[in-house]
Amino acid sequence: xxxxxxxxxxxxxxxxxxxxxxxxxxxxxxxxxxxxxxxxxxxxxxxxxxxxxxxxxxxxxxxxxxxxxxxxxxxxxxxxxxxxxxxxxxxxxxxxxxxxxxxxxxxxxxxxxxxxxxxxxxxxxxxxxxxxxxxxxxxxxxxxxxxxxxxxxxxxxxxxxxxxxxxxxxxxxxxxxxxxxxxxxxxxxxxxxxxxxxxxxxxxxxxxxxxxxxxxxxxxxxxxxxxxxxxxxxxxxxxxxxxxxxxxxxxxxxxxxxxxxxxxxxxxxxxxxxxxxxxxxxxxxx
Amino acid sequence: xxxxxxxxxxxxxxxxxxxxxxxxxxxxxxxxxxxxxxxxxxxxxxxxxxxxxxxxxxxxxxxxxxxxxxxxxxxxxxxxxxxxxxxxxxxxxxxxxxxxxxxxxxxxxxxxxxxxxxxxxxxxxxxxxxxxxxxxxxxxxxxxxxxxxxxxxxxxxxxxxxxxxxxxxxxxxxxxxxxxxxxxxxxxxxxxxxxxxxxxxxxxxxxxxxxxxxxxxxxxxxxxxxxxxxxxxxxxxxxxxxxxxxxxxxxxxxxxxxxxxxxxxxxxxxxxxxxxxxxxxxxxxxxxxxxxxxxxxxxxxxxxxxxxxxxxxxxxxxxxxxxxxxxxxxxxxxx
Numbered sequence: 001x002x003x004x005x006x007x008x009x010x011x012x013x014x015x016x017x018x019x020x021x022x023x024x025x026x027x028x029x030x031x032x033x034x035x036x037x038x039x040x041x042x043x044x045x046x047x048x049x050x051x052x053x054x055x056x057x058x059x060x061x062x063x064x065x066x067x068x069x070x071x072x073x074x075x076x077x078x079x080x081x082x083x084x085x086x087x088x089x090x091x092x093x094x095x096x097x098x099x100x101x102x103x104x105x106x107x108x109x110x111x112x113x114x115x116x117x118x119x120x121x122x123x124x125x126x127x128x129x130x131x132x133x134x135x136x137x138x139x140x141x142x143x144x145x146x147x148x149x150x151x152x153x154x155x156x157x158x159x160x161x162x163x164x165x166x167x168x169x170x171x172x173x174x175x176x177x178x179x180x181x182x183x184x185x186x187x188x189x190x191x192x193x194x195x196x197x198x199x200x201x202x203x204x205x206x207x208x209x210x211x212x213x214x215x216x217x218x219x220x221x222x223x224x225x226x227x228x229x230x231x232x233x234x235x236x237x238x239x240x241x242x243x244x245x246x247x248x249x250x251x252x253x254x255x256x257x258x259x260x261x262x263x264x265x266x267x268x269x270x271x272x273x274x275x276x277x278x279x280x281x282x283x284x285x286x
Numbered sequence: 287x288x289x290x291x292x293x294x295x296x297x298x299x300x301x302x303x304x305x306x307x308x309x310x311x312x313x314x315x316x317x318x319x320x321x322x323x324x325x326x327x328x329x330x331x332x333x334x335x336x337x338x339x340x341x342x343x344x345x346x347x348x349x350x351x352x353x354x355x356x357x358x359x360x361x362x363x364x365x366x367x368x369x370x371x372x373x374x375x376x377x378x379x380x381x382x383x384x385x386x387x388x389x390x391x392x393x394x395x396x397x398x399x400x401x402x403x404x405x406x407x408x409x410x411x412x413x414x415x416x417x418x419x420x421x422x423x424x425x426x427x428x429x430x431x432x433x434x435x436x437x438x439x440x441x442x443x444x445x446x447x448x449x450x451x452x453x454x455x456x457x458x459x460x461x462x463x464x465x466x467x468x469x470x471x472x473x474x475x476x477x478x479x480x481x482x483x484x485x486x487x488x489x490x491x492x493x494x495x496x497x498x499x500x501x502x503x504x505x506x507x508x509x510x511x512x513x514x515x516x517x518x519x520x521x522x523x524x525x526x527x528x529x530x531x532x533x534x535x536x537x538x539x540x541x542x543x544x545x546x547x548x549x550x551x552x553x554x555x556x557x558x559x560x561x562x563x564x565x566x567x568x569x570x571x572x573x574x575x576x577x578x579x580x581x582x583x584x585x586x587x588x589x590x591x592x593x594x595x596x597x598x599x600x601x602x603x604x605x606x607x608x609x610x611x612x613x614x615x616x617x618x619x620x621x
Contacts, residue, residue, distance in 0.1 A: 019293030
């Protein structure tokens with residue numbers, strides 16, 4: 001029993017770090033473009049499918065870590081120009097547009113990749129003893145990659161000119177534009193980056209989940225939970241909330257049904273939305 | 287004819303629409319095969335669902351992504367009360383509607399406090415809570431597989447027994463209920479409360495200043511919307527003879543939003559057109575191409591990009607272009 005708790009808690013932690021990665025992408029899109037991207041979970045799903053495709057073509061899983069985020073960047077930028085730009089001033093229309101996008105992504109994958117779920121073999125295939133239990137090394141590696149990507153993203157946001165522009169645009173779009181920040185370029189890059197994060201999350205998660213076209217449907221609510229509980233626009237809060245949520249859900253799953261764990265976190269999230277819409281980590285300003 | 291020419295474009299459209307909706311649906315079972323009668327019945331049910339989304343979004347300015355909750359509550363209200371409590375038809379249907387309306391009231395108390403993104407998200411969250419509940423509580427709800435139930439007769443007088451198992455009768459039954467609901471919605475929207483919805487949508491602060499309690503207005507709109515969604519859920523459960531946890535999933539809510547927006551949010555019949563358009567596309571295309579959803583996705587994106595007012599907006603433009611020169615007295619010449 002206690003073994004199971006440790007395994008599920010560790011799995012929750014690893015999964016939480018991956019969700020944190022994806023949720024960061026959702027959060028910057030939400031914070032900067034002010035749109036709810038319903039297709040974000042599907043970009044994650046497309047990431048897992050591309051990881052599978054990279055293995056199919058090159059036989060090398062590790063190449064996916066390089067190729068897929070680049071494809072994500074490109075795909076995201078294209079989508080921003082073609083789909084998001086025309087509706088970016090209307091919150092409601094943008095939700096509907098991304099819902100259409102979500103249909104297209106899912107159906108495109110179903111048409112090409114197929115409807116049957118597929119599995120990717122553990123690319124490391126080694127286990128290490130942790131607290132007397134054999135644990136997949138790949139999961140530890142996945143956690144490390146997720147942490148590295150999150151740190152790199154924060155460095156980009158705080159140490160580069162583009163990152164500063166992005167933060168400025170999020171704080172006050174009009175002033176930023178008046179100061180000469182190229183807002184259109186910022187939007188393209190933000191959406192591209194957000195998509196790349198989701199697809200990178202897909203590559204990281206591919207060997208520890210099944211690859212199928214409906215994968216995004218479950219991940220999307222989790223990411224929104226992290227974004228809301230962590231606080232809109234509060235990126236470190238989002239990452240922390242994602243890890244905490246998955247960790248707690250992992251522990252609850254060890255003695256109850258997974259659906260019970262999910263209901264628990266959803267009720268917690270409604271409480272946060274109603275009582276502390278700025279997120280649980282925000283200082284009590286505003 | 288002279289009077290007709292002086293009508294505003296929208297009035298012409300309204301007259302044509304009313305004429306169509308008052309005649310065509312009744313004649314339908316006489317002229318088309320049973321398959322399309324059933325599709326039309328399904329369209330009417332989903333149109334009512336889309337209209338419930340539209341009541342909140344188009345008129346009150348609140349985008350709900352959780353209408354599936356009240357749809358599912360209505361469906362399960364009927365299914366459970368027939369299967370477990372052996373209710374007859376009418377008590378079961380009324381139970382479904384009551385359960386949906388009540389749950390809209392309880393969740394609305396919280397949801398109506400929020401607006402914008404936060405409103406959209408909390409409505410999804412509420413619907414997801416009950417979705418996972420329905421998935422987890424498989425013994426009662428049937429989970430993802432759903433729970434079928436046996437259909438009680440609608441009316442049984444002596445030797446006469448009317449049941450929805452008779453597809454023509456089912457069609458007229460659904461037509462009557464959906465028609466009555468749209469009539470109610472029309473009256474609601476033309477009532478002072480209906481104008482209060484619009485006032486809150488247009489400018490919440492000003493609506494508050496002239497004496498509306500914006501929270502109460504939003505809550506009332508939410509409850510009415512839940513009621514209509516509940517009726518559509520009851521009808522759909524009766525129509526498909528089962529209820530499933532999937533009815534509560536957020537993609538169902540999303541479809542309602544898409545139908546309302548493609549048809550034209552903020553108009554009474556827009557959701558009907560949007561639902562009819564997309565379901566007919568589904569039925570026509572899915573026969574030839576399994577992946578017709580790709581086309582639906584593209585259509586949705588094209589609509590929000592090039593025709594954000596939906597089919598109604600397109601019709602309005604087309605009619606205005608045709609009617610303006612004929613009117614000639616400058617009535618249609620508003621900017």
